[in-house]
Amino acid sequence: MKRDRALLAQGKKPEWDKRVGDKPREKICLALSLVALFLLLGAGTAGAQGPAPSAEYRVFLGMDSRLAVWIVSQLHLMFAAFVLAVPMFALVIELIGWRSKERRFDLLAHEMARLLPPAYSITAILGATLAFLLFTLYPRFMGYLADIFGPTMVIYPLFFLGETFCLYFYYYSWHRLQGNLKWAHLLLGLALNIFGTAVMFIANTWATFMMTPNGVDAAGNLISLNNAIWNLAWMPLNIHRLIANITLGALLAGAYAAYRFLTVERAEERAFYDWMGYTGNLIALFTMLFLPFAGYYFGFELFSFSATYGVTLMGGVLSWLFIIQAIVVAVLFIGAAYYAWLGLLRIPGSEPQRRWTPAFNTILIVGFMIWATPHTMAASIEESTGGFHPVLGALGVMAPKMIAVTLILVVLYASYLLYRRAGRVITVSWKDVGNAIQWGVLALTALAIIALGVYGYFAPSEVRITTSILQIVVLIAGILFTFILDVFLLRGSQAVGVVRWGTMPRRGQYVLIVLSYVIVWLMGLMGYARSAARLNWHVFGILEDTSPGAGLPSLGEVAVIVTIITLIFFLLLAISFAISAFMGRSLVSEVESQTEEEHQ
Amino acid sequence: MRADPARRPRFNLPSPVGAFLILAGAFILLKLIQPVIPGSVILLYMAFVIAGILIHITLDDGRLKRFGDFFIGAEGEGAATRAQRWGLLLVVPLALGWWAYEATRPSYAPPVEIFQRHPTAGEEILGRIKVPEWVATPAKWSPQAIAEGKALYRGNCAVCHGDNLDGEGPAAEGFRYPIRPANFRDSGTIAQLTLPYVYWRLTVGGIQNQFSSAMPAWVAPADAANATTLHTYDLTPDEAWKVIIYLYKTTGFEPRKE
Ligand code: HEM
Numbered sequence: 001m002k003r004d005r006a007l008l009a010q011g012k013k014p015e016w017d018k019r020v021g022d023k024p025r026e027k028i029c030l031a032l033s034l035v036a037l038f039l040l041l042g043a044g045t046a047g048a049q050g051p052a053p054s055a056e057y058r059v060f061l062g063m064d065s066r067l068a069v070w071i072v073s074q075l076h077l078m079f080a081a082f083v084l085a086v087p088m089f090a091l092v093i094e095l096i097g098w099r100s101k102e103r104r105f106d107l108l109a110h111e112m113a114r115l116l117p118p119a120y121s122i123t124a125i126l127g128a129t130l131a132f133l134l135f136t137l138y139p140r141f142m143g144y145l146a147d148i149f150g151p152t153m154v155i156y157p158l159f160f161l162g163e164t165f166c167l168y169f170y171y172y173s174w175h176r177l178q179g180n181l182k183w184a185h186l187l188l189g190l191a192l193n194i195f196g197t198a199v200m201f202i203a204n205t206w207a208t209f210m211m212t213p214n215g216v217d218a219a220g221n222l223i224s225l226n227n228a229i230w231n232l233a234w235m236p237l238n239i240h241r242l243i244a245n246i247t248l249g250a251l252l253a254g255a256y257a258a259y260r261f262l263t264v265e266r267a268e269e270r271a272f273y274d275w276m277g278y279t280g281n282l283i284a285l286f287t288m289l290f291l292p293f294a295g296y297y298f299g300f301e302l303f304s305f306s307a308t309y310g311v312t313l314m315g316g317v318l319s320w321l322f323i324i325q326a327i328v329v330a331v332l333f334i335g336a337a338y339y340a341w342l343g344l345l346r347i348p349g350s351e352p353q354r355r356w357t358p359a360f361n362t363i364l365i366v367g368f369m370i371w372a373t374p375h376t377m378a379a380s381i382e383e384s385t386g387g388f389h390p391v392l393g394a395l396g397v398m399a400p401k402m403i404a405v406t407l408i409l410v411v412l413y414a415s416y417l418l419y420r421r422a423g424r425v426i427t428v429s430w431k432d433v434g435n436a437i438q439w440g441v442l443a444l445t446a447l448a449i450i451a452l453g454v455y456g457y458f459a460p461s462e463v464r465i466t467t468s469i470l471q472i473v474v475l476i477a478g479i480l481f482t483f484i485l486d487v488f489l490l491r492g493s494q495a496v497g498v499v500r501w502g503t504m505p506r507r508g509q510y511v512l513i514v515l516s517y518v519i520v521w522l523m524g525l526m527g528y529a530r531s532a533a534r535l536n537w538h539v540f541g542i543l544e545d546t547s548p549g550a551g552l553p554s555l556g557e558v559a560v561i562v563t564i565i566t567l568i569f570f571l572l573l574a575i576s577f578a579i580s581a582f583m584g585r586s587l588v589s590e591v592e593s594q595t596e597e598e599h600q
Numbered sequence: 601m602r603a604d605p606a607r608r609p610r611f612n613l614p615s616p617v618g619a620f621l622i623l624a625g626a627f628i629l630l631k632l633i634q635p636v637i638p639g640s641v642i643l644l645y646m647a648f649v650i651a652g653i654l655i656h657i658t659l660d661d662g663r664l665k666r667f668g669d670f671f672i673g674a675e676g677e678g679a680a681t682r683a684q685r686w687g688l689l690l691v692v693p694l695a696l697g698w699w700a701y702e703a704t705r706p707s708y709a710p711p712v713e714i715f716q717r718h719p720t721a722g723e724e725i726l727g728r729i730k731v732p733e734w735v736a737t738p739a740k741w742s743p744q745a746i747a748e749g750k751a752l753y754r755g756n757c758a759v760c761h762g763d764n765l766d767g768e769g770p771a772a773e774g775f776r777y778p779i780r781p782a783n784f785r786d787s788g789t790i791a792q793l794t795l796p797y798v799y800w801r802l803t804v805g806g807i808q809n810q811f812s813s814a815m816p817a818w819v820a821p822a823d824a825a826n827a828t829t830l831h832t833y834d835l836t837p838d839e840a841w842k843v844i845i846y847l848y849k850t851t852g853f854e855p856r857k858e
Contacts, residue, residue: 307794307856308723315717315788327644338655345661357659365652369645375717375788391633392641397788460787507658541723 056140057547065137066549067561072133074527074565075572076126078248078520080203081241082573083120084196085249086112087170089283091189098182108276112253113171118576120167138547141538145206148222152202152229159198166192200245201238208233210539211530212305220542232305236298243294247287248519254280255516256577258509261502271502277512278343278504284515285336285412292329292405293472302533306540312533320555321529323374328522330368333408335515337364340415342508349496350422356414363411370395370404402468403453406475410446413479417442417486424493434489438482445478520569524562532558614670615663617684619653620692717779717788721800729796729822735841736795738854749846752839756818765850775814784851791853795844798855802840 059065090112097105135142146153170188177185208231213220215227222228257276264270302309312318341357344350375396394400417438428434449471456467534540536550544550553561613621626649630642657667670685734740754763760781762769767783775781782789790798805817819840820833835843848855 307792307797308720308726310792310856311718311797312720314792316720319717330648334651334655338659341655341659354660358656361652361655361659365648365655369648372644372648374641389635389637392637505661535720536722544724 058137058139060133060136064549065133065547069130069133069137070528070531070561071565071568072126072130074524074562075569076123076130077527078523078565078569079119079123079126079572080200081245081248081523082252083116083123083167084200085245085247086116086119086253087167087189087192087196088246089250089253090116091186091193093279094189095186098186104272104275107272108279110174111276113174114580115253115256115577116167116171118579119573120164122572122576124164138538141543141545144220144539144543145209148209148216148225148228149206151225152205156199156202159195159202163192163195163199166195197242200241201234204237204241205229205231205234207530208237210537211302211534213539213542216542220539232301233298236294236301240291240294240298243287243290244523247284247291248523250280250283250287251512251516251519252280252573254284254512258512261504261509262506267502274346274501274504277339277509278501281336281339281343281512281515284519285340285416288333288336289409289412308535309533312535317535317552318529318533319375321525321532321558323372324555324559325522325525325529326372328518328525330372331518332515332522333412334364334368335511335518337412337415339508339511339515340419342505342511344419344422345505346500346503347423348498348500349424353418353422356418360411360415364408367404367408367411371401371408373401397457398468399453399457399464402456402471403450406449406453406471407446409475410442410449410478414442417482420486420490421493423496423499424490425496426489426493428489428491428493431489434485438485438489441478441482441485445474448474448478517566517570521562521566524565524569525558528558528562614681614684615657615667616670616688619657619667620688622653623649718793718797719804721797726794726796726800729799731795731799732838732841735845738845738848741845741849745842746846746849748839749842749844750850752835752843753846756834757843760814765847779814781815784847784853787853790847790851790855792856794857795855798844798847799840802835802844 057065060068090109093105093112094109097103097107097109166188170185170192173185173188177188205228209228212232213228214231215224215229216222254277257273257280261270261273261277264273299313302313313322337360341354341360344354344357373392373395375393426435452467452471452474456464459467532552535552536545537543538545623646627642627646630637630645656663658664670681671689673682673685734742734745753761758769759771760769760775761767761784762772762781765784767781767786769781772781784790799819799822801815802818803821805815818833819835819837822837
């Protein structure tokens with residue numbers, strides 16, 4: 001570090017800085033991003049002025065308007081989610097690195113941030129295309145939305161501009177703002193995150209207003225912009241998306257790390273990417289714990305907004321979509337847990353912990369079997385029992401599913417506790433008592449959750465809502481208590497050996513890659529669900545969709561289109577990763593070669 | 601303690617055989633449940649079981665190796681092991697083949713139905729249904745209207761939906777496919793529905809439209825009061841509302857508000 005500053009003082013760049021900033025291709029990237037930005041700003045302001053209220057719908061180049069908007073908006077959402085999430089944990093990891101003074105954290109944060117500039121350009125290009133498509137193809141609808149949300153549509157580009165500047169400065173000033181100036185860099189990262197979150201929240205007002213319009217009279221005239229913004233679904237969607245976006249970003253970063261793990265040749269690099277994949281999966285698993293509840297909260301608000309949502313989501317056209325969702329979510333959880341358990345292999349002395357995995361595995365699988373049990377079944381004529389099945393019907397309702405999902409969370413948390421003590425020897429004098437209390441409390445938590453669930457099963461439905469909330473409270477209390485205990489219990493514990501980063505089996509890396517595909521697909525599916533729930537309305541109950549594309553496609557068609565969107569997303573992401581690889585060799589190898597040079 | 605291989609218990613099930621037994625056991629168990637579980641659900645459950653087994657085997661390098669080694673065979677292995685290997689290599693492909701045959705063999709059964717419990721009605725359709733004032737609030741339901749509703753229910757609905765409103769009427773068994781008459785005491789039916797929706801269900805029935813349930817249409821659609829079908833509608837709008845409040849009153853549910 002000292003050497004770097006000395007070099008800088010002489011007007012020279014330190015070794016690792018040479019590759020960044022000097023190359024013409026760097027400038028090309030920057031220029032491209034700026035072009036994209038202005039495109040987007042142009043489209044945004046054009047929209048804010050509102051189009052001439054001529055046609056209701058237009059067709060552009062003969063394409064299917066609905067399909068075009070569907071694909072572009074979903075891709076835009078996915079990229080936006082990625083560039084929102086990555087700075088979040090880049091910042092946290094950078095902060096950890098700053099506090100702990102461990103160089104690898106800073107490297108990891110930088111490595112993640114490196115994915116940002118190209119991805120951000122693609123986000124902007126997609127956003128501009130989306131705005132263009134929407135204003136061209138749906139003039140009446142967008143005119144209406146602009147009437148209601150005019151002011152927010154003016155603020156939006158400003159925040160967006162703020163996000164852009166912070167993002168590029170955050171990345172490009174990484175090396176300059178080190179050492180004494182680190183705090184400035186961290187502040188920049190914080191500003192980036194605030195702007196990014198604000199941008200998402202603003203866009204969410206439009207999306208949720210379309211679902212649960214508020215602040216307008218029956219004819220749709222604006223009464224209160226404030227109420228229109230604070231519509232019923234806004235906060236739930238903000239929360240659900242914020243968390244889900246972190247999961248998404250973490251899993252994509254994990255997949256990137258897995259890919260690098262599989263392709264790099266040097267052991268140090270492999271160790272680094274192994275650790276990066278582990279971190280990504282850990283963040284994903286942690287954030288995923290909250291998603292079921294955030295999702296239920298969102299669904300609950302929709303349900304209370306209109307009976308039609310209740311019918312559509314739970315018994316009607318979308319009921320089968322939610323069964324697919326349950327299965328896909330199960331795959332996500334199981335995959336992430338598998339990777340975490342497999343990670344025990346790289347910890348020497350973790351044999352006692354590994355003994356638990358068969359039991360955990362069984363609970364997880366059985367739990368998800370219950371969770372994915374459909375309430376209404378697809379049955380052939382011989383199998384049909386009239387839509388209800390006495391055994392499956394008993395499992396397919398709320399109470400058993402809540403037991404299953406909460407127990408799954410207990411097991412995942414217990415795995416985490418085991419992971420913390422894998423390969424360590426606890427040294428505190430009260431370790432036996434402490435252990436007994438800890439596992440006893442965890443077992444009691446599980447028992448209480450089951451008892452509450454069983455009670456709720458036989459109780460009337462109002463009581464059942466209370467028992468499910470109590471289950472969550474018990475879960476959180478159990479986790480808090482045991483975690484605090486754990487912190488004291490592990491104080492001063494000794495590691496038996498160092499974690500052997502880089503020794504994760506290759507199958508673990510493939511799991512990470514599959515998981516990233518699965519979450520992107522899930523996101524595509526749920527983006528469709530959000531739109532489809534409105535049925536034939538642009539703005540639910542206020543502005544009807546009278547275009548030829550108003551009907552809902554079949555579920556099979558949806559799956560195909562979501563798959564296509566997922567593939568395009570990965571194609572674009574691969575392009576942006578390739579650009580970031582083009583921008584310089586892996587940072588780890590830079591540092592290693594730098595230290596080698598120093599040794600010579 | 602397991603250091604000496606000779607000391608190992610003599611009966612040691614190779615892990616592929618164990619995996620197979622678990623799979624087969626789970627399958628048979630699922631098949632034994634009565635009334636039968638639909639094939640689609642069994643498939644779903646079996647996928648989870650397979651995932652669990654795969655996870656278990658691949659979580660440990662030793663386990664994974666032993667799993668693969670079983671199929672390669674080792675010197676000096678017993679006849680029992682060899683028999684198990686060939687048994688598996690025979691049974692598994694045969695089972696898969698049978699499954700493929702079953703799945704592709706022509707059959708004359710109607711296609712598997714994905715049934716929607718509550719067909720989706722547009723807001724504009726439900727919006728056209730005006731709830732009369734004496735129906736709109738439970739407090740205004742008169743005992744007389746409820747009594748009339750009861751008589752109408754007994755006469756028209758009970759054969760399917762049952763005297764107890766539990767979907768167990770004498771004719772109910774006949775409507776096994778794709779769906780039985782609704783059990784109104786279950787919180788999944790009228791408890792979730794609004795008055796206009798329930799009324800709408802009585803106007804559209806089921807058998808003649810895409811909802812393919814056995815429920816006849818009982819009352820003329822709100823915007824076509826003089827419409828006729830093959831038979832005339834059996835209930836007048838007022839009568840339909842009386843039956844509906846009888847359903848709610850008797851089950852103790854309140855209609856869902858908008
Ligand atoms: C159980 C665990 C759950 C997981 C892992 C999960 C995951 C996700 C993910 C990754 C997204 C994409 C986020 C985005 O678009 O930014 C999403 C969106 C969504 N989720 Fe969930 N979710 C879960 C539960 C639920 C539940 C119970 C509901 C109930 C209604 C729900 C409703 C939605 C909706 C409507 C969206 C669309 C948001 C959008 O694209 O605008 N989710 N979910």
